[in-house]
Amino acid sequence: MTLVTGSMLASDVLASGPISTITPLHETPIPHAEVVRLLAAWTDDGRADNFREHEKRYGRLPVVGTSGGVGRHLLIDSVRRAGLRGRGGAGFPTADKLSAVAATKGQAVVVANGCEGDATSSKDHTLLQLAPHLVLDGIALAAYALSADDTILCLHSGSPALESVRAAIAERRDPVRVTVVEVPHRYTASESSALVNFLTTGQALPTTGPRAAVRGVNGRPTLVDNVETLAHLALIARYGDEWYREAGTAESSGSTLLTVGGAVTWPGVYEVELGIPISDALELAGGESESLQAVAIGGLGGTWVPMSVAAELPLTHEGCAELGISLGVASLVALPVQACGIAETARVLGYLADQSAGQCGPCMFGLPAVAADLADLAAGRRDRELLGRLCKRLGVIPGRGACSHPDAAVRFAASALRTFADDARAHAKGHPCEWAQQPSWTPLPEGVTA
Amino acid sequence: MSRYSGPSLAIDPITCTAHGLCAELLPEVVELDEWGYPILIDGPVPPALRAQARAAATACPTLALKLSRG
Amino acid sequence: MDQALWFASRGTGLVSLILLTATVVLGAQHADRTAGTRWPRFTVHAVHRNLSMLALAFLAVHIGTAIADSYVGITVLDAFVPFVSAYKPFYLGLGAIALDLMLAVIITSAVRTRVPLRVWQWVHRAAYGLWPIALVHGIGAGGKDASLLWVQAVNVLCVAAVVVTVWRRLANRRRSGAVTQAIRVPRQHNRSRVEAGAR
Numbered sequence: 083m084t085l086v087t088g089s090m091l092a093s094d095v096l097a098s099g100p101i102s103t104i105t106p107l108h109e110t111p112i113p114h115a116e117v118v119r120l121l122a123a124w125t126d127d128g129r130a131d132n133f134r135e136h137e138k139r140y141g142r143l144p145v146v147g148t149s150g151g152v153g154r155h156l157l158i159d160s161v162r163r164a165g166l167r168g169r170g171g172a173g174f175p176t177a178d179k180l181s182a183v184a185a186t187k188g189q190a191v192v193v194a195n196g197c198e199g200d201a202t203s204s205k206d207h208t209l210l211q212l213a214p215h216l217v218l219d220g221i222a223l224a225a226y227a228l229s230a231d232d233t234i235l236c237l238h239s240g241s242p243a244l245e246s247v248r249a250a251i252a253e254r255r256d257p258v259r260v261t262v263v264e265v266p267h268r269y270t271a272s273e274s275s276a277l278v279n280f281l282t283t284g285q286a287l288p289t290t291g292p293r294a295a296v297r298g299v300n301g302r303p304t305l306v307d308n309v310e311t312l313a314h315l316a317l318i319a320r321y322g323d324e325w326y327r328e329a330g331t332a333e334s335s336g337s338t339l340l341t342v343g344g345a346v347t348w349p350g351v352y353e354v355e356l357g358i359p360i361s362d363a364l365e366l367a368g369g370e371s372e373s374l375q376a377v378a379i380g381g382l383g384g385t386w387v388p389m390s391v392a393a394e395l396p397l398t399h400e401g402c403a404e405l406g407i408s409l410g411v412a413s414l415v416a417l418p419v420q421a422c423g424i425a426e427t428a429r430v431l432g433y434l435a436d437q438s439a440g441q442c443g444p445c446m447f448g449l450p451a452v453a454a455d456l457a458d459l460a461a462g463r464r465d466r467e468l469l470g471r472l473c474k475r476l477g478v479i480p481g482r483g484a485c486s487h488p489d490a491a492v493r494f495a496a497s498a499l500r501t502f503a504d505d506a507r508a509h510a511k512g513h514p515c516e517w518a519q520q521p522s523w524t525p526l527p528e529g530v531t532a
Numbered sequence: 533m534s535r536y537s538g539p540s541l542a543i544d545p546i547t548c549t550a551h552g553l554c555a556e557l558l559p560e561v562v563e564l565d566e567w568g569y570p571i572l573i574d575g576p577v578p579p580a581l582r583a584q585a586r587a588a589a590t591a592c593p594t595l596a597l598k599l600s601r602g
Numbered sequence: 603m604d605q606a607l608w609f610a611s612r613g614t615g616l617v618s619l620i621l622l623t624a625t626v627v628l629g630a631q632h633a634d635r636t637a638g639t640r641w642p643r644f645t646v647h648a649v650h651r652n653l654s655m656l657a658l659a660f661l662a663v664h665i666g667t668a669i670a671d672s673y674v675g676i677t678v679l680d681a682f683v684p685f686v687s688a689y690k691p692f693y694l695g696l697g698a699i700a701l702d703l704m705l706a707v708i709i710t711s712a713v714r715t716r717v718p719l720r721v722w723q724w725v726h727r728a729a730y731g732l733w734p735i736a737l738v739h740g741i742g743a744g745g746k747d748a749s750l751l752w753v754q755a756v757n758v759l760c761v762a763a764v765v766v767t768v769w770r771r772l773a774n775r776r777r778s779g780a781v782t783q784a785i786r787v788p789r790q791h792n793r794s795r796v797e798a799g800a801r
Contacts, residue, residue, distance in 0.1 A: 290544055442545035443569035451567075478565050484546045547719075556644045591647050593633070595719050 116366055117329050117337040120313050121353045124212045130246065133253035136215040141320055143219050154227045157319060158184065164323035165335040166315065169205075170195060170274075170308030171381070171411040173334075173399045176315065179305060182295035183228050186303035190228035193281065193299065194221050194235045196243065196309040197265050197272030200381040201525045203413040205339035206309050208351045210243035213313060214250035220312025222256045223319050224305055231258060232299070235309070236277055239264035267527070269382075269437035273485050274306040276439070287439045288485035310339055330356035334398035334409075342367040344416035344523045345374060354397070361393040364416060372418040376501050378524065380410025382430050383490025386423060386501040407497075415524050422518040423502035424509055427495055428456035433526050434491040445488035448479040452495055459506065462514030469510050473499070539600050540576040541585055548596035557588040570597075607671040612747055614664035616756060619740050621657035622704075623760040625650060626733050627767045629726075634771045651711075658708060661701065693742030696735050703732035733764060 122139060123131040131139055162177030183190050194217065198206035210217060221233050233256075237244055244262070251260050263281065265271050271286035274294055280286040281299045291297065298304020307315075314336055318326050330336045334356040340363060343349045347368025354363060360377060364370060377392040379385050385407040387395065395401060402409045417423055435449035455472040458465060476496050480489040499506050505515055541561065543554075550568035558581060563571045577585045577599070589599045628650040632643070641649075665681045668674070676694065680687035682702060684695035710717050710725045741748045741757065748754070 290546055443548065443550055443567050444545070444565065447567035447569075448565075475566075478571065482543075482545055482569070482571070484544075551643060553644045553647060556642050590714055591644060595715065598715075 116358075117353055117355045119317060119329075119337050119353060120209060120213055120216060120310070120339060122213075130212050130214060130250075133215060133250070136213075140216070140219075140317070143222065143316070144319055154184070154229070157223065157227045160323050161315060161318055164318045164326040165330075165333070166311065166318060166326070167334065167399065168308055169310035169314070169338060169412070171200075171383075173409060176307065176311055179295060179307065180224070180227055182293070183303045183305045186296050188302050189232075190225075190230040191232045191234065191299045191302050191304045192221055192224045192228065192230045193277060193294075193304055193306045194233070194260075194309050194312055195272060195274065195277060195306055196235055196237045196241070196247075197277070198238070198241075199269045199272035200383070200411050200413065201527050202343055202378070202381045202415055203341045203411045205341050205351050205412065207237075207241055207243040209310055209313060209339060210237070210241075211246045214243075214247050215254075216313040216316045217247075217309045218250060218254060218256070218260060219316035219319075220307075220309075220314070221260055222258070223315055224307065224312060225256075225258045228303075228305060230305070232302075233258045233260045234263050234281065234299075235260050236263050236265050236272070236281075238267045238272070240267065268439075269434065270439040270485065270487050273487065275485060277306060278304055287441060288487070290484045331396075331398050331400070333400045338397070338412050340397065341413040342416070343414065343525060344377075345371045345418040345421075346416050347371050357396050357398050357401075359393065360395050360397060360414065363397060363414060370416060370418070372420065374416050375419045375421070376417045376423060378415040378417065378494075379413075380408055381413050382434060382524070382526075383487070383494055384408070384410045384413075385493060385497040386417075386427070387497070388501050417523055420517050421520060421523055422460065422505065422515050423498055424456065424505050424515075425460040425518040425520075426522055426524050427498035427502075428453065428460040429522055429526065430524055431456050431491060431495055434487070434494075438487065439485070442483040442488070444479045444482040448475060449488060449491050451475055452479070452492070456495060456498075459509045460514065460518050462509050462512055462518070464512035465510065469499075469506065538576045538579065539582065539585070541572055541589070542598050542600060543570055543572060544596045544598065547594045549594055551593045553591050553593065554588045554597050557584055557591070561585070562588075604671050604673050607667045608673065611664055611667040611671060612744065614660045614667065615740060615744070616753065618657050618660040618664055619736060619760060620756065621653055621660060622733060622736055623763050625653040625657055626729060627763050628653065629729065630767045630771045634774050654708065658704070661704070665701070690743055693739050696739040697743060700732045700736040700739060703728045703735075707732075730768070737761065 118125050123129070123136070126139075137143075158177055158180045161180065162175070166176040167173045168176055168179070196206050196210055196217070198204070217235075221235065224230070225233050235247060237247065241264075244264070247262055251262070265277065265280055266286045268286060270276055270288055271280065273288050275291075276286050276288040278294045278298045279289050282301075294304040294306050296303060298306070314326070327335045336356060337353055338356050340352045340354050341350070342352060342363060346364055347370075349367060352363065352366050354366065360379075364374075364377075374389045376386050376388050379387055379392070379395075379402070387405070387407065391405070395405065397409065397412070399409050417426065431449065431453040435453040438445045438449055440446045452472065452475050455468060455475070459468055459472070472495075476492050476499075479492050483489070508515065509518075541558075548569060550564075550570075552564060552568055552570075554570055555562045555564045561573055561577060561581060563573075565571055585599050589595075589597045628646055632646045632650055668676050669678055669681065674689040676687055676689055680689075680694055680698065682698055684698040684702075685691050687694045706725050707729055710722050714722055737757065737760065744753065748757075
């Protein structure tokens, strides 16, 4: 078996181009592909490939079994040259993660994170239903690169992708069989240290201490990667880093699965090239269904950006960084003018406060306090001290928890106060906008009340 | 991080249960938020306060406050 | 001379018990955060520690004079190894146990930052056990002195202080548990979801 590097396997499936017809596969989300890489099977037949079809479409996995140490380094180098970055929200360079795990002594473990705790994002369970073999290929490759003897795929209990994943695993003959583990349905449970903690002790709580790469599941060096990252890895291994870089920008290479939601005509999951401006992404989703005021970028722990700024903002890590924000999990929620950003944010903060792991004071006390303040603000309660108190709290909470949950929640709240500043001031004076009581545009898990 | 500035304090947020001894001993370095949890100032401990900082770290009921060797 | 040593031993023994009682009372107060105390927390901590050192000092004199007193023939070994002494082996043995536990508590506290927290906590909790052992040792080994009215009064006061303190500590633990559950996100959420496999 030889590792393909630098040369592209020509395949007419990999030609990019817009899709004009949409075959709904689920109620929501509806996947579309502007760049056809991960979603090729769906684009062709409207369903996932079985293993035989998968091998026919993408070619056989180039590296399987024991080919010695050289192959492993070649793979990691290829990933590094391709510039693959994590798709779980942090955007950490995948090659660095792989190297960190490879450098640690001990038998490695590969954990694929398909939990997708953020309700604004549907890409992971969509990917697992439409291209499970790509993800499983990625896991096998990572296991090969790290000489891991244990591979685990984590999904939230009750995930719609469970069946598809189990069926796909049953068709394969990987050297290391993938174990599917169901994780409690809690927002903080899918954070990587919480995941490692859950796999080691059964408690899905974030921890302080060494990173998973150094000391992970059962103390072993552990790679925790988002399932989409691993799917990209599977393509890089086949077609090389030069091919991978044909899409995207220098710092944010490749394609990504983007969930577009809110006030757009066709909310759904889209495979797009990194670097397209948000306005293009919204166009792909059929354009705005009504006039928009702002977009939430990066999920529930992300950032509200006013439409005037968001329209031209390229979907890249560096583009977002220039604006002082983070790309995060690739999801967009388009908020119409006839909606209340403060009320939306109040509802989200209430959810995030409730989802705290309850371990660190600033998070378990601070987030509910912020959520209560925002709820008061949304209701238009007249309180001259409210905005001052809220801003003070937002300043005091970040950086003092074991994980980034409170930081993300505060970021979301603070961005709302900036983006909807006029609304905030009006609300604080006792004049809430007329849309504060409307049903919410921001998705939250079922069973969460306003 | 600064190599020349000596030991600094850090708090394990999970272990900390807001007993507040650190703020009593080191008001110049530790402030309590409205919920009783400590906020540390950035940077290393001023040399004059190092003995106090060590005492605070030893006295912390949950050993959440730690003084790095610097 | 022997008489003086004997009196010194008994006297310092009683003082040790009083100091130990005060140490336990302050220690329980220090651990119990919801007990409103007029002293700052670190003061409670510091006084607790100093009292324990003072108790240890008096204990050293108590044991030293008992050994030096040739009348009853207590050896150094008898002070540390329980139940091997020739004189009142049972009650002296209790004293040895109390001493050993106290040394364990003090030594682990001295190296507190180098010992796992849980180890330190369990050894420290042994203080609640060593105190009654010391009390019984005092009553049993004290002989005729233990039946003196004022000695009995001291013993009763010490018992009352510790009983009240421990009772308040337990009551506050139950109360603070309920309060914290009301305002904190219950941690057991995670456990029960793992067990029930809930969505």
